[in-house]
Amino acid sequence: MGLRPVTLAAALLLVALAGCAAGAPRASVAQLDQDAVRAFKRAYDAERRMTTGRADEELIRQGWAMCRPLEREPPPGRAWRWRCQVGYVASAPTAWAAARGQASYLVRVDRRGCFSATSTDYPRRVYERILRRRSSDPLAHFVSCPDRPAEPG
C-alpha cells in the first residue's frame, strides 16, 4: 500500500525521461570557428606552461579561424570531419610556436558539438619542464566543447 505512490512517481519519471529521449538532436556547428579559436588559445597557453613552466594566461591577443566541412553531415553516431585554419597573434612565443602564425587542424565534431582537433604543424611531443621529460604537445592535439549551449537544429 505504502509503495503505490512511490511506484506511481517512479513510473511518471520514467515516462518523462522516455519522452525527452525522443528529441535528442545533433548539435549545431555554427559556432565551430569561435569554439576552435577559444580551444586553440587555451592550448597555446598550455604549451607555453608546459615548455617554460610559466602560468601565463590569455597570451593570444588576436585569434581567428575558418572552418569548412570535409564531408556531408554523417549519421548521429559518427564524428563529422572538418578542416579549420587557425591564425593568431600572441604577446609571447612558446618554446615551439612563434608569437604569430597559422596552423591547420583536422577537426572531428560529435553530435554534441564537442570536438577534437589534430595538427601536423606542431611536433607531437615537446619537453615538459616540470617533469623533465617529453610529453604530448597540447597544440598538436586538443579537445573541447562549445562555450555556448548548442540549440536543437
Added chain:
Amino acid sequence: MGTAGHSSAVPLIAARRGTGRAAAVLPRVVATASLATITVTSLHLVTSAATYPLPMVPARLGGFPAWLRGPLSGPGHVLLEGDFAWAMAAMMVAYLAALTCTAALRARWLIGTVVAVHLIFLLGPPLLSSDVFGYLDWARMGVLHGLDPYSTQAASVVSDPVYGFVRWHTLTSPYGPLFTLGTYALVPLGLAGSLWAFKLVVTLASLGCAALVWSCARARGSSARAALVLYGLNPAVLVYTLGGFHNDTIMMVMVMAAVYLVVSGREGGGAVMGSLAVAVKSSAGLVMPFLILGASDRRRALVTALAAGAAILVVALLAFGDRAFDFINILGTQQALNSGSSVPAQLGAWLGWSGSPTPVRVVASVLGVGAIVLFVMRAWRGADWIEQAAWATLSLMITSSWLLAWYIIWLVPLAALGRSRAIRLGAVAMTLFVVLVRTVPDL
C-alpha cells in the same frame, strides 16, 4: 422545532468537517507537490547538463567523455539561456512551500525525496564548478608526479589527463592535510574512477549530514522533519554544493558528527571530530570554539581538541613539511580575495562601489570579527551554542569579501538545529541571496 433544529445542525457540522478536511488536505497537497517539483527539477537540470555541453558544466572545456557525463546522458533537453534561472526559481518556490507545510509532510516521503535527489545529482556531471578536478589534480600531482600540492600550483602538469578539466591555474592547495591525504587514496582508481569515487564520498557525506541533522534535532527535542526540510531540500545545497561535489560537504559531515557527539554527551569524541574537520578544511575552525563551549567540561574538551590538533599538525609536517600549515589561514587568505557574489560586493551595486575595495573590506572584517566574538561570548554565558555557531557562520558569510554559493552548506545544517525561527529565516535568506546573485542576470 427540535427536528428543524436538528436538521439544520447536521449540514453545518458537515460543512465544518468539509472545511476542516480541505484545510488538512491542502497543506499535504502543497507539500507533496513541492517534493515532486524539487525531484523533477533536479532531474531536468542533471539530465540536461549530462546530455549537452552546457556552460553549467565548466569542465566540458576539457572534453565531454561518457565518464564525465554519467548515465543520465541522453534523455535531456537543451537548457537554453535563462532556463537554469527559472529552474532554480521553481526549486526555491518549492523549498519555501515545503518549509511552510512541513507539518503536512510524511516523513517517509521526505526522506525518500532527499535520498532520490542525492542519487540524481550523484549520477550527473559536476555542476557549476570544476573544483573537483582541482582536488584530483593536486592528488595526482602528489602521487603520480612527486610534487607537493602545498608548493606547486594547480595545473602545473600539462600532460596529465586532468589538466583540461581544471579551471584553477595559479593556486596552491588551500585544503587541510587530512583531505589531501584522503584524495591521494583515490588516485590508483584512474581519473574517471577517482572522480566517481569522490562523487560517491560527497554524496554519502551530504546524506550523512542529513541523517545527523535529523538525529541532532531529535536529540534536542526539536522537529526532525523541519530540520531535514531546511537542509535536505535546500536548492543551493543541492545544486551548488552537492551538484558541484565540493569538499565543503565532507568538512560539514564531520562538523555535524562533532555536534552530534557533543549533543549526545560524548564530548571528547566531539572535540576530536571537530579537529579532524579542521584538518579537512580550516573553515571548520569557526565552529570549534562553540563545540568546546557546548561541552559540560569545557577545559577537558579544549585539551582534547588541542591534543588532536597537535597530532594532526605532526602528521601534516611529516607528510608535507611546514608549507602544509598554510591551510590554517584559509579564511584570512579568502578575505584578501574578492568575489563579485559576496554581500559587500553586491551592496556596492547600490551604494556605488565596485567589488570589495579595501575600506569596505576592512569595515566588513571588523564587523564580522566583532559579531563572531559577540556570539562566542553569548555561548560562553550559556546561550544555545549550536544556534550561536549558526549566527557566527551567518555573520562570516555576510561580511566576507569571498563568498561562493556552495559555502551555504557551512550554515544550513547548523541553522536547521537552531531553536529560534530567526536563525532559520536567516539561513533561508542567505540561500535566497546566493541563488539570486548567481542566477538573476540570466532571468
